[in-house]
Amino acid sequence: MSGIGPVEGPGGRTPSVNTPLLPGRWSHRWEVRRAALSARGRWAVKVATAALAAVAVVGLGHALRTPEPVPDPGPWPAQVTYIAYESGRPQPQPAAGSGVFGFVVSVRDGSPVTILGVTPSFEGLGAEIGPSTPLTVKQGTTRHITIKMIVHKCSGLPLDVDLPVLDVTLRNTRAIQNQSFIFGGGYPRDLSAFLHRICRPTSTSSPSAP
Template identity: 40%
Template structure:
């Protein structure tokens, strides 16, 4: 029986007939492993080197930059009540004289330190008395100096005046470049005695 059968593939046309590639040699395998290892470690090494370079340059920059110490703030002047002293001196005569129910005494206002201090007001605590001074407030005193002030008390109501002044004081309002303060200065035993005696004379009929 004659006929044409299936065509047989030629030599080398089948996939399994393709020649196998040559296996890598031991030297090639070794080189591949080294290249892989180098690629894996190359990035961390470069990152570490870059960080070290930045730190080195930053440290050098910091070392060459001058270090400036901040200057302390200027010291504040003392409060006026801390730098002023008021002292009772003696009984005194008021300029121009006083009436029968008035009496005068002298005090010293002294500024110990700091800027000049201005006395803006002088008063006393008793409702039955009023006060005037020579010189009149306001007056200014500089540090390291003092001023003699004659204070005159006028009895306006004997019923409200103290029969026996125990610890009388003066209320003085002070001002300097830092603050304005009202401060009470106790003038001591001698002033208390002189004030009580003057009130007895001025209000002798009312105190009986």
């Protein structure tokens, strides 16, 4: 039998031309889902890009931020402490085997400086400072001190001193320093006279048995 007409389905029903078949429905759903996934992906990319941009801005802000100023610790104690010998100032009568020498200490700048100890550079010679340590000298002030030299052993002591050295331990709010002070002028002469008086030029024994 030949002819042109609509194709009848089961039961004699004629399918509508606008009704999609089953494979077409799955294809349509997949396109909708893919579009939704594409939109989510674009949104995720936008969020990630915005987050990276925010991190970059914060990092740039930290990099361009002016660093906070570091507090000035002040000068080193040895830079502002001055010690000079007072040759013309009368000193107390020393005990046997010792000699007393006068000095003046001043601090020119910074925080107060504390003298923690004084040590002669010669082996066999000891020193005691007065007033006793620790002795603090404030900025812009001057202190008169005495250093009592004590001969423990004459052997090896240079009786004729050229440029004697005193090792002084200083402390302020910045640091503790050991500073060597070299004295000229009348101190080498007076120290040499003291050593000659105690030890005598030919002595090689202790002060108690010259």
